[in-house]
Amino acid sequence: MALAITNAAPAADLPFIGKWKTDPARSDLTGTTVSFGNLPTGEWQWSSGGMTYTFRMDGKDHATGMGDTAAWVALDRATWQTTWKSQGRVLSTETLALGPDGETLTITNRGTTPNGKPINGSTTFQRQQGGPGLAGQWKSISVKSGSASVIGFAPLGEDRVAFKQPAWGVLCEAELDGKDYPCTTPIGPGWTLAMTEVGERVLAMTVRKDGKTFVVMTQTVSADRKTMTQISEATGTNERTKTVYNRQ
Numbered sequence: 001m002a003l004a005i006t007n008a009a010p011a012a013d014l015p016f017i018g019k020w021k022t023d024p025a026r027s028d029l030t031g032t033t034v035s036f037g038n039l040p041t042g043e044w045q046w047s048s049g050g051m052t053y054t055f056r057m058d059g060k061d062h063a064t065g066m067g068d069t070a071a072w073v074a075l076d077r078a079t080w081q082t083t084w085k086s087q088g089r090v091l092s093t094e095t096l097a098l099g100p101d102g103e104t105l106t107i108t109n110r111g112t113t114p115n116g117k118p119i120n121g122s123t124t125f126q127r128q129q130g131g132p133g134l135a136g137q138w139k140s141i142s143v144k145s146g147s148a149s150v151i152g153f154a155p156l157g158e159d160r161v162a163f164k165q166p167a168w169g170v171l172c173e174a175e176l177d178g179k180d181y182p183c184t185t186p187i188g189p190g191w192t193l194a195m196t197e198v199g200e201r202v203l204a205m206t207v208r209k210d211g212k213t214f215v216v217m218t219q220t221v222s223a224d225r226k227t228m229t230q231i232s233e234a235t236g237t238n239e240r241t242k243t244v245y246n247r248q
Contacts, residue, residue: 011155015201015221019152020228020245022145028242029143032234034125038135044072049215049234061085066209067187078102080134084111086187092119096134103127105138113167114186120146151245163193163205180208201225 011017034048043054046064053070055062057080061069068091071083078098084091092111099106104126111119123143130136152164156173163172172193174181180192190210198204201221207214217232230243 011158011161014153014155014161014197014203015225016203016219016228017153017155017161019150019248021248022149023227023244023246024145024148026244030140030241032239032241033128033137033139033237035130035137036134044134046070049239050236051214051234066214067185067190077133091186098133102132105134114169115167117167118147150248161195163195176203178204180206180211 032049034046037045037047039045039054043056045052045054051064051066053062053064055070055072057072057074059071059073061071063069068084068086071085073081075081075095080096082094082096084094090111092109095108095110097106097108098104104124106122106124108122109119113119121144123140125138126141128137128139150166152162152166154162154164156162159176161174161176163174164170169186170183172181172183172191174193174195176195176197178194178196180194182189183191183193185191191214192208192211194206194208196204198218199220201223203219205217205219207217213235215232215234217230219228219230221228226247228245228247230245232241232243233239
């Protein structure tokens with residue numbers, strides 16, 4: 001027991017250990033882009049953050065390559081709906097609506113996380129190119145979330161940490177050695193997390209799916225350890241978002 005306590009102490013003293021809750025007022029999640037392409041085959045192509053998948057507006061489930069599926073339908077000429085599922089279970093439903101001039105697109109997301117927390121948010125995009133209708137590239141200009149997100153880091157030993165995102169049932173246990181370690185997620189296997197300390201109060205995190213980098217994040221804890229700022233960059237883009245967390 002004494003040995004276990006001794007080994008756990010270093011990880012327990014790391015500044016990012018604990019539970020953190022998002023501070024939407026101080027965060028900036030805008031500036032990301034999403035593209036919709038209407039292919040000659042009659043299919044559509046969705047692209048964002050270096051990820052791409054194809055689908056049809058037929059209401060059937062189409063694999064996204066990220067462990068979930070998306071079923072698309074056109075409600076009218078300016079409104080579409082997407083139902084996201086994981087292993088057959090509905091995660092959320094998105095409604096995409098064009099603005100009156102066709103130059104803005106608002107995506108409203110409704111659903112329930114695996115632990116029963118409500119999903120209630122919306123993102124408004126400005127058209128960058130393309131058209132008419134849904135086709136083209138869109139850049140986010142406003143992000144609204146109906147509920148704060150909580151993440152946590154817990155010590156597991158001298159140099160091992162558990163990363164948790166309770167609302168989504170995400171758990172990753174990793175050494176702080178920059179190597180990939182498997183995660184438990186509600187959208188199936190293949191997800192890994194690598195963590196490395198790159199400064200006194202800075203933690204680098206790389207999320208991969210089936211060996212392909214999905215997103216790179218840097219967590220920086222303030223000197224008083226009361227806040228943590230996360231800078232995220234998706235695969236193959238220069239798009240960065242900032243999420244500020246308050247210690248709980």
